[in-house]
Amino acid sequence: MPIGDAPDFLRKLDELVYVRKRVKSGATLYHTGSKFHALYAVKSGFIKTENLHDDGRVQVTGFYMPGDVFGFDGIATDEHICTSIALEDTEICVIPLDKVERFNHGIDEIQHHFYKLMSREIVRDHTVMMLIGSMNSEERLAAFILALSQRFLLRGYSPYYLTLRMKREEIGSYLGMKVETVSRIFTKFQDLALLEVQQKNIHILDMHGLKKMLGQHPSN
Amino acid sequence: MPIGDAPDFLRKLDELVYVRKRVKSGATLYHTGSKFHALYAVKSGFIKTENLHDDGRVQVTGFYMPGDVFGFDGIATDEHICTSIALEDTEICVIPLDKVERFNHGIDEIQHHFYKLMSREIVRDHTVMMLIGSMNSEERLAAFILALSQRFLLRGYSPYYLTLRMKREEIGSYLGMKVETVSRIFTKFQDLALLEVQQKNIHILDMHGLKKMLGQHPSN
DNA sequence: CGGCATCTTGAGTTGGGTCAATGGTCGTGG
DNA sequence: CCACGACCATTGACCCAACTCAAGATGCCG
Incomplete structure (x- = not known):
């Protein structure tokens, strides 16, 4: 980005x-x-x-x-x-x-x-x-959120509270996955207490944990 | 490219x-x-x-x-x-x-x-x-070969005879798929009489048919 | 308050990944 | 010139992550 x-x-x-x-x-x-x-x-x-x-x-x-x-x-x-x-x-x-x-x-x-x-x-x-080509869906979404958070930070906003301006389908398209998958993973991240998701509002609870989602993956 | x-x-x-x-x-x-x-x-x-x-x-x-x-x-x-x-x-x-x-x-x-x-x-x-995000493996490989063929043409070489300089694994990495999948699809294209594959030498038999491989896909 | 778009969740299916074995090809050295 | 070894490509059998289809839930706007 x-x-x-x-x-x-x-x-x-x-x-x-x-x-x-x-x-x-x-x-x-x-x-x-x-x-x-x-x-x-x-x-x-x-x-x-x-x-x-x-x-x-x-x-x-x-x-x-x-x-x-x-x-x-x-x-x-x-x-x-x-x-x-x-x-x-x-x-x-x-x-x-x-x-x-x-x-x-x-x-x-x-x-x-x-x-x-x-x-x-x-x-x-x-x-x-790289995201799309060699990571699984969870990693992609984690990377996406982290990148967004980083961009917020650079603009002087809190990196912990993100307001998504795009809809789930657009995130999916960008990351090469279907809406349903995006939705499921948001739910999963919430269950893991990494995020709090309220519609388009994302509250990052565990930045470190989110980063650990990357590079966990056995593939490639 | x-x-x-x-x-x-x-x-x-x-x-x-x-x-x-x-x-x-x-x-x-x-x-x-x-x-x-x-x-x-x-x-x-x-x-x-x-x-x-x-x-x-x-x-x-x-x-x-x-x-x-x-x-x-x-x-x-x-x-x-x-x-x-x-x-x-x-x-x-x-x-x-x-x-x-x-x-x-x-x-x-x-x-x-x-x-x-x-x-x-x-x-x-x-x-x-776009390739990686919204096409299946066959479409990706078809698109890859067609793009390569086009580049050969623009450089004054025959668009029908390609010599791949990269190995299957590198093609796979570029296209977000595994070596085995690349290999299987080469075989399939050969069975469909679209290509003749001899190691790194590709002979395109049916350019039109190859183009038709694109956009066949029900997804997205 | 109703209607429409978006999001979530469930159940079932499948494309492509994984693992494992075999087959080719090429380059090197005897 | 041939044999060996390393690397690369192919093929098969099995499996799972993500897709598809379908039904609800939620929220938003007129």
Whole structure:
């Protein structure tokens, strides 16, 4: 998951951003095939991106929260591959890429920052490939919750109280498992006194225990 | 999988590349924790990258053939997250990132090219997430072979005769399945007269039939 | 308060993992 | 040139984690 020096970044961003946008909950910002115009930074709210396979299948490829930048998938072919959808009312900063590319008159710090952002996205994707490819469902969900907790922490929120903005099905899609399985594992984690789950509110009771859920698995 | 205008790109590359390197089959170019110095373009040969999980688990995250650029995972934290290993004797061009970043005196075409390369890597990773997350094993392997065939085509080789440089286990790791499963499916595809498999040599007999293997699946 | 979407739980099935044995292929050294 | 050993690939038999299908429960919004 994309992370990091959000406040810093948002400050610098002002120099690049002239347009802000509001996206209503459930609305689409761009979709597969849209011409690529710009990158987007989440100012407030929550965004998911998903890939549509030729047949009806959908795979959630990312969740983005304030400070995160997304839309990098559009650069390759100048057309977006993913669809991005707001999971709640969301404010977006529009960052035209050519403006970024032309920015380094003197300072190329910003340039480098964008390379870093893309690199992070790549690293995050590799992590997810690893999750889905070589962990069982419990480990995946544990890893997901821990990563989310970490992101909350980096943004200055409590890492123990998470409010999920996505529904179970979207978590499942992201992690390569079915809704029912997600639900069962939440219940199990609750039974193990690792979590307290109240709808979309997660209270992490035993962070250490949750971490131990990872790497328990005999496989691979 | 990374692709595209390889010859063009390799030509332009000469302006950026001062160092070439040879990596022996089985040797490591960089590994998890190595300081990030540069990106690498494959000149000849074959490279895999893999992620090591804390416990012993390994996940192959990419295969790179001539014309492909890899190493982007190191930009985010200035340390490589993956390990890159040559699957045969390989020639590599070393591309220092700061040279790329400082290159746009006049032309920022090269800049943009690197953004494109990273974007492609992201798109490819999303494709793999989709493969692993929402397809069954047969579909995954079919998709893998088709993608490989496509890459061969783009490099001017026959898309019908593939020489796999990686072993079954590495294919399995990349696709999130076990060696035995890979093997069984190769056999099945052969029985269905889609392929002729002779060790690492794959002859695609029925490209259309192979494509039909995708999207047959009732799930998700 | 009713209707709809989401979430949970149960019961039964199955795709792909596990374990184990065999068969090929290649490289090395006598 | 052949034989040996190591590694890799294939195949079979069995099993289990996660999927499917189905029914309720819960919560949310008009």
